[in-house]
Amino acid sequence: MIEARGLGKSFGAVRAVHEVSFVAADGRITALLGPNGAGKSTTLRMLCTVLRPDTGAALIDGAIVADDPLAARRHIGVLSHSSGLYPHLTARENIAYFGELHGMTRHASRARADELLGRLELGDCADRRAKGFSQGQKLKTALARALVHEPRNLVLDEPTNGLDVMAVRSLRKLLVELRDAGHCILFSTHVMQEVSALCDDVVVIARGTVVARGAPEALRASTGLAGLEDAFVQLIGSAGSA
């Protein structure tokens, strides 16, 4: 379970995030939906301990991450904005390196990497260097890297950016599998189709703060609009005028 309690963060005079609160429950896929620059990435970075919040607290499985960031990191897998693989390492080495960083033995992390490579249908990339990977292969490898230590919680920052339809579909399938296995999945996006195709809960964020949250259906109902996109535009618009 991932929880944000009144999170706030400023960079100099710029207030990036202000009073952001929500809960992403286990066994559900939660989307952090918002336009570019709304504060999605900053929020996620605070939740996965890369940034320290100025106000409020981030909680992973009920524990405040700022109290023991290293422990919190053992329970989350993070897929950052860019896949960020090491170009001179093979897919297997990229994954196994993070296994070792998570304290697994060399042997165990290799075995785990092989298992994930099989599960994500990356077998033909296992011994190729990441330099020549397609966007889809890169994303899958980065996802395997995020899952190497079997975290309960998974945080993904705009995972479908730059992917073709086939890659998006296989990613969705995988996320649904993970959800059904009881994982807590939180991802940010500005793409409406993602939300309607995948999400159990939506948190709409605009100008650094939460403007609405609930199930996609509930959001549509609350704005009285038929399409989710129209509902989204109205929610963001009301935040803009506020």
Next chain:
Amino acid sequence: MSWRSILVVWRKEFLENLRDRRTVWAALFFGPLLGPVLFAGMMNFAMSRDEAVQNDPLSIAVAHGERAPNLLRFLNSRGIDIEHHAYDDAAARNAVSTKRHKLVLLVPEDYARRLRDAEPASLFLYVDQSVQLTGRDATRRVRDTLEDYGRGIAQGRLILRGVSPVALAPLVTQTVDVSTPVSRAALVLGLLSYFVILAMLMGGLNLAIDSTAGERERGSLEALLTTPLERAHILYGKILATCTYMLLSLVLTVTACAITSQFIGFERQGMSANLGPGAMLAIVCCVAPLIPAGAGLMTIVASFTRSFREAQSYVSIVIMIPALPLAFVNLLELQRTLPLMAVPSLSQHFLMTSVLRGEWPTATEVVLSVGTSLLLGAALAWIAGRLYEREAILG
């Protein structure tokens, strides 16, 4: 301190960079080979030119040589060939400035008369001082020969007047050279410490940049920072990998120096190089303690920059800093003293030079040099680690 995680990071950085052609070429090929080879080439060229200047027949143009037949015979006897011309002042200037001759010696019309009357007799040597060292060497050789000739005439005159020529030489200074062939070679090889330290720093350059600015630019830094490791420990692993490449670079550079010094014609100049396996090992051991300081310095500078390219331009300038004290050695003619052994990079230069001279440094000197260098390295690594813990490291 978690040594296990530091080693995991070290192993990955070492392996990854071994596969990066750019790093391997810079660290393990260009740095170690280019310097010594260039140096040996330059030295060989300079030495063989020196020999050529001293021994080769020199040919000069003489205008109106018929006015001074004895002088010409003397020049001939000293291995200077004469080319006869009938230039006047303007033609002589012209001949030198148009590079038809390097040197023109003009004998004026009144030369013989003034010499006969024991008045100072002028000779004109036309030369273009703005061209080439070789031109200057030839000029000096001609001037020295002319002075010898004049001294001979002066002695003859004194004897004619019943005065011993010895009266004109109240002081005779004898230079006693106590240098050995090895120490004379060290004077030349001393320049090598500059090449060695610079090549060693260049060996770690790519890795220091890659581990900070490069990691951020690729987007892999954020994922790395979500692993349950202290950020400082991640960086220590990276600095350790940088140090490893610098050590490899150092060993290769010293080896390359030892090999290329075989091709510098030291023996022809009465020198011999003290660069056997023992001296090589001693040099590596003397210079290696500077490695952590260099790696720390480069990492700190690179962690302030936003991209690989920006880091590259700053770090390339910053690696000149450890090389700076070496420039002062020559400018200020610094001698090896105990307090100076506490200055990193300068102390490595002194230790290296003394090994090359075949004199072993004292234990105190070695301890002081190693101690201060390692201390500086630890301090810089600690600062780099603290910088890595800032949030701004994500850019």
